[in-house]
Amino acid sequence: xxxxxxxxxxxxxxxxxxxxxxxxxxxxxxxxxxxxxxxxxxxxxxxxxxxxxxxxxxxxxxxxxxxxxxxxxxxxxxxxxxxxxxxxxxxxxxxxxxxxxxxxxxxxxxxxxxxxxxxxxxxxxxxxxxxxxxxxxxxxxxxxxxxxxxxxxxxxxxxxxxxxxxxxxxxxxxxxx
Amino acid sequence: xxxxxxxxxxxxxxxxxxxxxxxxxxxxxxxxxxxxxxxxxxxxxxxxxxxxxxxxxxxxxxxxxxxxxxxxxxxxxxxxxxxxxxxxxxxxxxxxxxxxxxxxxxxxxxxxxxxxxxxxxxxxxxxxxxxxxxxxxxxxxxxxxxxxxxxxxxxxxxxxxxxxxxxxxxxxxxxxxxxxxxxxxxxxxxxxxxxxxxxxxxxxxxxxxxxxxxxxxxxxxxxxxxxxxxxxxxxxxxxxxxxxxxxxxxxxxxxxxxxxxxxxxxxxxxxxxxxxxxxxxxxxxxxxxxxxxxxxxxxxxxxxxxxxxxxxxxxxxxxxxxxxxxxxxxxxxxxxxxxxxxxxxxxxxxxxxxxxxxxxxxxxxxxxxxxxxxxxxxxxxxxxxxxxxxxxxxxxxxxxxxxxxxxxxxxxxxxxxxxxxxxxxxxxxxxxxxxxxxxxxxxxxxxxxxxxxxxxxxxxxxxxxxxxxxxxxxxxxxxxxxxxxxxxxxxxxxxxxxxxxxxxxxxxxxxxxxxxxxxxxxxxxxxxxxxxxxxxxxxxxxxxxxxxxxxxxxxxxxxxxxxxxxxxxxxxxxxxxxxxxxxxxxxxxxxxxxxxxxxxxxxxxxxxxxxxxxxxxxxxxxxxxxxxx
Numbered sequence: 001x002x003x004x005x006x007x008x009x010x011x012x013x014x015x016x017x018x019x020x021x022x023x024x025x026x027x028x029x030x031x032x033x034x035x036x037x038x039x040x041x042x043x044x045x046x047x048x049x050x051x052x053x054x055x056x057x058x059x060x061x062x063x064x065x066x067x068x069x070x071x072x073x074x075x076x077x078x079x080x081x082x083x084x085x086x087x088x089x090x091x092x093x094x095x096x097x098x099x100x101x102x103x104x105x106x107x108x109x110x111x112x113x114x115x116x117x118x119x120x121x122x123x124x125x126x127x128x129x130x131x132x133x134x135x136x137x138x139x140x141x142x143x144x145x146x147x148x149x150x151x152x153x154x155x156x157x158x159x160x161x162x163x164x165x166x167x168x169x170x171x172x173x174x175x176x177x
Numbered sequence: 178x179x180x181x182x183x184x185x186x187x188x189x190x191x192x193x194x195x196x197x198x199x200x201x202x203x204x205x206x207x208x209x210x211x212x213x214x215x216x217x218x219x220x221x222x223x224x225x226x227x228x229x230x231x232x233x234x235x236x237x238x239x240x241x242x243x244x245x246x247x248x249x250x251x252x253x254x255x256x257x258x259x260x261x262x263x264x265x266x267x268x269x270x271x272x273x274x275x276x277x278x279x280x281x282x283x284x285x286x287x288x289x290x291x292x293x294x295x296x297x298x299x300x301x302x303x304x305x306x307x308x309x310x311x312x313x314x315x316x317x318x319x320x321x322x323x324x325x326x327x328x329x330x331x332x333x334x335x336x337x338x339x340x341x342x343x344x345x346x347x348x349x350x351x352x353x354x355x356x357x358x359x360x361x362x363x364x365x366x367x368x369x370x371x372x373x374x375x376x377x378x379x380x381x382x383x384x385x386x387x388x389x390x391x392x393x394x395x396x397x398x399x400x401x402x403x404x405x406x407x408x409x410x411x412x413x414x415x416x417x418x419x420x421x422x423x424x425x426x427x428x429x430x431x432x433x434x435x436x437x438x439x440x441x442x443x444x445x446x447x448x449x450x451x452x453x454x455x456x457x458x459x460x461x462x463x464x465x466x467x468x469x470x471x472x473x474x475x476x477x478x479x480x481x482x483x484x485x486x487x488x489x490x491x492x493x494x495x496x497x498x499x500x501x502x503x504x505x506x507x508x509x510x511x512x513x514x515x516x517x518x519x520x521x522x523x524x525x526x527x528x529x530x531x532x533x534x535x536x537x538x539x540x541x542x543x544x545x546x547x548x549x550x551x552x553x554x555x556x557x558x559x560x561x562x563x564x565x566x567x568x569x570x571x572x573x574x575x576x577x578x579x580x581x582x583x584x585x586x587x588x589x590x591x592x593x594x595x596x597x598x599x600x601x602x603x604x605x606x607x608x609x610x611x612x613x614x615x616x617x618x619x620x621x622x623x624x625x626x627x628x629x630x631x632x633x634x635x636x637x638x639x640x641x642x643x644x645x646x647x648x649x650x651x652x653x654x655x656x657x658x659x660x661x662x663x664x665x666x667x668x669x670x671x672x673x674x675x676x677x678x679x680x681x682x683x684x685x686x687x688x689x690x691x692x693x694x695x696x697x698x699x700x701x702x703x704x705x706x707x708x709x710x711x712x713x714x715x716x717x718x719x720x721x722x723x724x725x726x727x728x729x730x731x732x733x734x735x736x737x738x739x740x741x742x743x744x745x746x747x748x749x750x751x752x753x754x755x756x757x758x759x760x761x762x763x764x765x766x767x768x769x770x771x772x773x774x775x776x777x778x779x780x781x782x783x784x785x786x787x788x789x790x791x792x793x794x795x796x797x798x799x800x801x802x803x804x805x806x
Binding site: 034037038041042043044046047057060061064065067068169172173176177 | 365606
């Protein structure tokens, strides 16, 4: 079962027929994702040969991977930069601005000390706003200025924000237990 | 009225032939089989008109295998050979079961028997010999297959078998093995709440976010789904594969023991009281109180009255636990209570008034119970089986399900590297690169785990395998790419490949044990409680590993190129190596980090000189144009 228009060599944007930019039409992304899965999902070939089932699994896996990458702003930015040959150096480049690091430490303390859900709710809302602002800035750097070095710096900041979101998530569970 | 299709003589009916497919709900307490007939999903009854087959198997002394009602009737009289709730043992080892003393079975540690089926899984010694849970489950499935074939008048093309959404890899694999053993072609393993959502969603043309609360005999699942234009997308799943109606029975059982000052009952008496406990639980759904009377084998009379209030109080923390998991699932889905349009109740245990009340209060709306909670899973599975068998075209729907528990592998220092996070849509694959730790290392072992914690010892071990024949290189030069593939059944396959040489190792993860009941609970609770401890432990181990690697590298360099250093330089480096070694005996990760930095600074110049020397020797004998190629 080789559905028409499915090509392993395409990049994630081409796969969903979307322009290669940070700004993304999430409604279109969702629609195209579902349309593609409706063609390639293993459930469509469960009654066919093993080879066809295996192919379906590979295609469906790739569509899931592409969707998860484009849907998440941090992953999308990282992917866009990799298409431009830019390494975001998230593991190696630890030279963050001092004020940003100070802020991160304050965040973490606030999360660790949060005693109830309402405090976490506030922290989460604030994190959401600041993450959103960073993402807007990132869109400008990638789509308009094509300043990929600055964009890589913003990706590194967003990675910190993502870790913070994970910490807030476990803090909720902890309060619940 | 449906029209009969009559083909012309001599013409094959093949292209339009309806392919016989069924959905099977293999439950802890009861099992059912359903199929789509004339476009409608129906549960298939036995000769006596009963839909539910008690999931009870008795191995009688005469060699007969009895399944269902008759086996259930004999459970108090022959508890050792009558296996009840076998689903709780699927994919489990003996050490996974918390208190086996309360269960009236003779367990076998199967690592000593080494038989093919269910090796490593616990076994039960019966009149017919040692039986694995896979074999016991296969007996139940065989009865359902025969019922379906007799009823449909032909051989089945395949079956969809349902499993709790929170079943791990070992439990899923065991279920699939049982179906194969029963002579069934497994079209798909389908998560029980998702099956219920299909039955409900297609029936009601539902759109929006729905929660499926599934409290069965031995398992609890909560799934959050988005239904939109024929797409069923699971956003998050959570649960406890060791929490179900049985646990409510156990609470009543314990209460009876306490009330009557009983201890150390015989298997017969234990089974007798558990049976009475279950009846009492069911009575309390309709009545405000119930009377429990039984005569023990000693002749002692049990006669107690249990009120609904007392029962609710003793089982309150079980209900609270389900709500806790419900909140986690919603947070994972990034949704609030207000986003949920409807709550579908599944499983016989959701009939308990305290459960209905607690769930209704949590969501601020009445849960939906218009489909029989005992049958809805089988009905949904049959609808999906009909689709997978290829009987439909055009108005298809699409199911996008997730993996419930994170998968990862062990890295240096006993840490988990998460490869596939929980709630990833399946099928999915992730590849991760790892490198060798020592110079000349030619083998690498890969340890696959499932769970949410950071330390390997806190996660469930799924499998270990070895990649051999890695070409000898300096530490860090080999690139081992490990690929995890989770298929649409939620089953894992792992492959590893050395990128330079192409050496490859494949493994279908057929683990010895599944995640234990208690372990899943513990893992999730501790995941939250010890997030902080984990981070500290992780930081320490990372620094320790890094320090050891650095010390080894410097030692190696000194042995090789020590001549490049002055006496004073060498002393300085050796001093700092000594202090880093001392710091390694302690547990202050920040001190170790400072020690690493100090040694790094001391060796920077040395490294530069070594680099220059090796570049010179590499260039010797080559001309520029050669190097350009």
